Amino acid sequence: MKRCAIRTGAAVLAMALAGPAMAACKVGKIAELPVTLIGQRAMVQAKFGDRPTQFILDSGAFYSTISRATAAEFKLEDKALPPWFRVTGVNGDATASAAVARNFSLAGIALPKVDFIVAGTDTGTAGLIGQNILGLADVEYDLPHGTVRLLKVQGCADTALAYWAQGKPFSTLKLEAGNGGPWKPPTVATVLVNGVKLRAEFDTGAQTTVMTLSAAKRAGITPNSPGVVQVGRGSGLGSREVRTWLAPFEQIDIGGEIVPRPKLRISDIHMNADMLIGFDFFLTHRVFVSNVQHMLYMTYEGGSVFGINPSGARTTSGEKLDLTDSAAAPTDAEGYARRGAVEMSRQHMAEGLADFDKAVAMAPTEGRYLVLRAQARLANRQLLLAAADLDKAATLMPNDPDVRLSRASLRLANHDPDGAAEEVAAADTLLAPGSDRRLRLAGLYDSLDKPEAAIANYDAWLKLHGQDADRAVAYNGRCWARATQGRDLDKALSDCNTALRLRPGTAAYLDSRALVNLRLNKLDAALDDYDAALKGRPHDAWILYARSIAASRAGRADQAAADRKAALAINPNIAKRATRYGLER
Template sequence: MRHLRLILSTAALIAPLPAIAATPARCQMAKMLELPVTMNGRSPMVSAKFGDKDARFILDSGAFYSTISRANAAEIGERVQALPPTFRITGIGGDSSAGFITAKNFTLGGVVVPKVDFFVAGSDTGTAGLLGQNILGLADVEYDLPHGVVRLMKTTGCAKINLAYWAGDKPATLVALAAPGPGPWKPHTIGTILLNGVKIRAMFDSGAQSSLVSLAAAKRAGVTPDSPGVIRTGFSRGLGARQVPAWLAPFDTIDIGGEAIRRPRLTISEIGMQDVDMLVGADFFLTHRMFVSNANRALFITYEGGPVFNLTPKGAMSAEGKALDLTNTAPEPTTAEEYSRRGAVLFSNHRVTEALLDFSKACALAPTEGRYFYQRAMARLANRQRDAALGDLAESIRLAPSDPDARIARARLKVSIAPRAEVLDDVKAADRAIAPSSDKRLAVASLYDRLDEPTAALANYDQWLASHPEDSGRASALNGRCWARGLLGTETDKALSDCNAAIRIQPKNPSYLDSRGLIRLRRGELRQALADYDAALAIAPKNPWTLYMRSLVAAKSGDTVKAESDRALALSLDPNVVERARKIGL
């Protein structure tokens, strides 16, 4: 095995790795199953079926077992069987209770499996669920996401052999994988890498949309949220019910099995797993081809080109100083589906112009398949071609009128520019198309809210919350339901309870404080309403709606100076707040 360095503004090479002898004559390799992968953003998606019902899963090498949410179990009609209360599944955002289902006639890669178990746990991913190591760990596995495919492989007699059979003259690096732990579970893909020269345990997790370093490991490597150059980016979410704060941080070096990169920028946050320091996520998988030898506990990696760890290398160089040819030598696609998959990889790597060419070829080869037009619409939207994106969404909807994704996307684009009735048609169509427990009910509820349909919004929040008892989206949904009741001016006790629950989860969210201010104003609790609006404005001081609402509370409390000041500032920021307040009786 050889070392590799990426050519950046500053590049470094770390200590050499002993060569691995290649003796292919005694090594036998056979493909068991090939799974086409289509990227959806940074999520690798594979198609499957429960009976005759289509399903799309995130291919998640970081999941120790295949998992679906309780809402999706209900959607496919499977009875959830209980597991002991002490059995908890842990991930980003905490842990979750779990049950399991036994799915009958599950189809994956064209192969029908009469019975297969899934854990039922955790936050809804917006997909059927996660395909984990109980499937991916059945044999060896090749992750070739740059070319849109994953293969389950069977090898014999391949100990101490370089299994990056595709590499040719390209350097292939090696990460030794941790031995399996006790118990019946298939082992994770975990190895030791170097971060700022410090050894850390990294899980290679295709289900993580970006690579993530734990706060504890980052601190060992000399980086904290208060370090120079670290910026707050928002929240991370995963299987658990909480969203956790996240930061983007610069590091000096990272070395993964001999691939050395200077100045990577990595997200740091809570991971929630005691024996893992870093998740090497889909951003790495999209630019590397990897062979996991579960039999020999070894991971073989080649760099295939493209952005990695928030950097865009100009190229790659071997340890001998030879520039590598990273030209994609894969055969040119011949079918619409192949162009679609390649375009999705390009789009995920932010190569939007090239992705558009592939999506256009897919549309031309299969002009009656609506999802290719949807893919092109999303790429055109990223390319700031709004009108062209709307045209593609119109064609996608014409071909598949009940597709909720296209309906929701078009409604979001048109909600502020098109006639209300036109947008409402799309939202109602999506509402009819999705299952009662669908994760898309949050998006539908939000759109109903923007269209001044609080009764319909409330019904969707009710359905989502009932089917998602442990989900990281609950705070947003609770706030939405509180707000809908606030607009209606009804059930203020229930509304206050929802807002309080949302604020307990995210105490400093100004939107949640604003919602509770409305409820307290409806209840005549002026002092408490003023406190909520004050707290919201301390975080977001130029929100015109919150300013206007505080002016109303101040006026009712007899503070005319504060009322006039807040009202004047609110109207200078958004003159429409008066009409908005009038619509809800304020």
């Protein structure tokens, strides 16, 4: 049994609560922000005027940030910042401007004036709530219970502030102080990984804990170390993708909380800290960040952390760690919905769905709860039940484009192109011209063989997303749409080349460029691209069939016959697709 050893500081808390210093210590709640966990993100509801939206709570963002598309959608004036001002993320940097919202509310709390940095990659939400709001005072991240609290602390200089611990073990970390400038400092402290001191930033916006390659090397781990496996690529604020590996370490020590044999992601990212301690950590901990004391207090609340599930957790003295949840059970639909979202983030499907059932039963006319249950049912592969929830949500939220897009995707998956086309057309009328969801909409149009509409949406998206990490997807999509039509082939080739510069060797992009070259009768170039694409997708029926056409036109009859036979063995109907594109008669 794997164990998580935690050095206890409970006695410190007990003395502080009992001593005279506590009488002078006052903690007042400024605001409580209900948080809904969706996947590996902490989301909070917001409004620009009367228009609802949602933000990611991101303790790693030095300032609240929105994309250019969000600023345009909500009609915020976008003013340029000096050329030297650039916003830096884990995967690069981006130019920035500024916008002011004067009719903004967060979790129902009206904020008369909020400044936003306008920069970077779309997040699938309106943007990020950063340290200009979260760092105004002390803040408690209670993601295991779906809440973040902004707190005003007075007279507590010598008081341990893990007030909820009530005798349970808790850990403390000394935080770095800011430089006194205009920007609120990030939450940074020193932790030990394999006994090596590393500078760690506690970042709710990072979906998983991740370490730089240079820091991992100092701790004795490289991508070539035993047990290290590549797990793909990631992106963030900038436009560059980065490679990521999952690596085993001996232990990580966070303020005396010792996790043996953790599995941590390492990546070729560049940032001011050595590592980001991300959402996966916050999901299993209750964390109080005192910007007044420059201290962090935390308790382990149970669940899988850093790739292990320390169900038999004990303190360093051998005492069994009490993980009894002292939080009161929900009493309303919102409480059940938030708890259900927490359970889903923990991959507790049955518990999460049960809570969503209660939320829907208590508030049957609130479409948002139906959407949350639909997402949970999709994750649990209950497609018909998810579709029923989305149908009900659409009647309650007829002007919600996300509901329409989700219904379109489900109908496509259920081989209902006419129904999907209706939902896509409805979403198209609801979305703002430069909305980040237009990229998804363009892909749906492409799946419905509507290349003109796809191109129009790729154009609209690219106009406001010149530095977005998903630019390659848009360039490839526009290239493919033009290639299937056989029009504007020079522009199509330029788009495919741009996509491949951004993400070299991507099989889907090579396939798109191969089709352009086939249309241009550049047969050697087409065959080279199809050959390269098949290295990544050796059993792709379409690529094999398209290569057979190119080989036939190039006079390579044997190869053409072999490819055609292999393609038809995988998908007997693949020839119809070539006929639809006008490649065969």
